[in-house]
Amino acid sequence: MTQVLVFFDRVVDHLTPAQAELLTHADALGEAVVVAGSLPPAGAEALAVHGVTGVLTGADSIYAPDPALADLVVAAAAELDPDLILGPDTPDTVDALSRAAVALDAGLITGANGVTGSGSGTKSVLAGSWRTTAQISEDGPLLATLRPNTASQQAIAAEVPEVVALEVAASSAVEILEETELPPSGRPDLTEASTVVAFGRGVEGDLRLVEQLAEELGAALGASRVATDAGWIDHSAQVGQTGVTVSPQLYISVGISGAVHQRAGMQTSGTIVAINKDEDAPVFEIADFGVVGDLNDVLPQMIDELRRRKG
Numbered sequence: 001m002t003q004v005l006v007f008f009d010r011v012v013d014h015l016t017p018a019q020a021e022l023l024t025h026a027d028a029l030g031e032a033v034v035v036a037g038s039l040p041p042a043g044a045e046a047l048a049v050h051g052v053t054g055v056l057t058g059a060d061s062i063y064a065p066d067p068a069l070a071d072l073v074v075a076a077a078a079e080l081d082p083d084l085i086l087g088p089d090t091p092d093t094v095d096a097l098s099r100a101a102v103a104l105d106a107g108l109i110t111g112a113n114g115v116t117g118s119g120s121g122t123k124s125v126l127a128g129s130w131r132t133t134a135q136i137s138e139d140g141p142l143l144a145t146l147r148p149n150t151a152s153q154q155a156i157a158a159e160v161p162e163v164v165a166l167e168v169a170a171s172s173a174v175e176i177l178e179e180t181e182l183p184p185s186g187r188p189d190l191t192e193a194s195t196v197v198a199f200g201r202g203v204e205g206d207l208r209l210v211e212q213l214a215e216e217l218g219a220a221l222g223a224s225r226v227a228t229d230a231g232w233i234d235h236s237a238q239v240g241q242t243g244v245t246v247s248p249q250l251y252i253s254v255g256i257s258g259a260v261h262q263r264a265g266m267q268t269s270g271t272i273v274a275i276n277k278d279e280d281a282p283v284f285e286i287a288d289f290g291v292v293g294d295l296n297d298v299l300p301q302m303i304d305e306l307r308r309r310k311g
């Protein structure tokens with residue numbers, strides 16, 4: 001059976017959607033052991049998921065970006081000799097698994113869409129226009145970070161796994177001085193959301209309709225660079241070549257022309273719906289459904305219909 005090591009830099013008292021997805025991938029591939037940089041007592045209960053047979057931590061909590069996280073992964077790999085080492089596609093995890101891959105002399109695929117137990121991974125490249133499959137050529141595990149929304153979350157409840165501490169300590173290179181929990185936005189994280197409502201110059205700075213639509217759909221809000229540069233929303237919401245890459249099941253593009261730099265960050269989305277008053281807007285070339293019309297006419301009708309269906 002394929003042995004999968006799943007790395008999470010931090011586990012809290014519940015699984016994030018990306019963590020639940022990874023455990024679903026791992027469960028489909030074989031048996032999983034989670035290696036966690038930090039794990040509160042309730043964390044082991046959060047990991048009581050079918051397919052998870054154990055949890056490894058360090059001698060104390062190790063927080064990103066401490067390079068000791070890579071040491072932890074290496075120590076866990078020495079214990080288990082896994083076929084695969086998987087993690088979510090976040091900068092901290094890419095950092096830790098890159099260091100671990102060097103130490104293990106093993107292959108790493110970042111931003112993968114899927115992996116197999118025989119050491120190959122698939123990945124979209126060149127702004128989503130090609131899908132590649134890579135196979136590791138060396139002995140040793142395949143390390144891969146997996147993008148969100150590549151599997152449906154089916155974390156099935158199971159017994160609380162045993163937690164074993166390895167003799168890996170936090171390094172003195174990083175000291176956490178203070179932690180501030182950001183207030184919950186009430187919306188899903190943009191990179192993990194299954195539905196994204198993204199807006200561009202067409203909204204002319206008035207976000208009321210896109211916010212209402214996102215609210216009705218439980219969607220995250222994204223934006224074009226024009227919208228973030230104008231200060232209508234934080235730069236972290238920028239989708240595209242120089243922003244974040246998203247791949248939700250549903251991407252609704254509102255008043256965005258669909259320039260190549262914007263498309264680079266969203267064209268692998270499952271279903272793309274575009275609303276634009278210009279029928280020649282490039283976004284319609286990649287849209288599954290297009291509405292040619294003024295967003296100020298179209299969005300109120302969508303919002304009304306969603307509310308009507310919800311009763």
Ligand SMILES: Cc1cc2nc3c(=O)[nH]c(=O)nc-3n(C[C@H](O)[C@H](O)[C@H](O)COP(=O)(O)OP(=O)(O)OC[C@H]3O[C@@H](n4cnc5c(N)ncnc54)[C@H](O)[C@@H]3O)c2cc1C
Pocket residue numbers: 199200201202203223224225226227238239240241242243244254255256257258259260261262265275276277278281293294295296
């Ligand atoms: C190196 C580089 C990197 C870049 N990186 C990014 C990036 O990461 N992300 C990104 O988004 N851009 C990026 N850009 C910018 C990108 O090229 C475009 O300029 C930008 O995406 C355009 O934003 P927009 O579609 O909101 O605006 P516009 O191109 O001005 O389009 C606005 C659209 O709204 C429509 N519209 C207007 N009013 C309405 C209405 N009432 N109802 C319906 N539709 C309406 C118009 O028909 C038009 O199609 C980058 C550019 C460069 C050079």
